Amino acid sequence: MARKKPVGNAEFISFDVLYEDGARSSNRRVPAEILGGLDGDEPAKELIEEQDRKIAELSGRPRGPIKAIMRSGK
Numbered sequence: 882m883a884r885k886k887p888v889g890n891a892e893f894i895s896f897d898v899l900y901e902d903g904a905r906s907s908n909r910r911v912p913a914e915i916l917g918g919l920d921g922d923e924p925a926k927e928l929i930e931e932q933d934r935k936i937a938e939l940s941g942r943p944r945g946p947i948k949a950i951m952r953s954g955k
Contacts, residue, residue, distance in 0.1 A: 894925070895907075897909070897951050898950050900944065900945045909932070911925040
């Protein structure tokens with residue numbers, strides 16, 4: 882039996898995020914299409930920071946600055 886194909890062509894890469902206050906967030910999904918090239922994973926950090934700002938606006942609880950991001954291991 883054939884497997885179903887995922888809807889759309891979107892492929893995601895998961896990242897673990899370490900914040901300066903020691904907090905950690907796992908499996909933050911970033912579209913693979915924005916990664917690579919000369920910037921490497923820097924666009925992922927920028928996207929995650931943007932997501933954190935939106936979440937902080939909605940929740941009223943700001944997230945600290947990002948210390949490091951690492952691709953999640955499977």
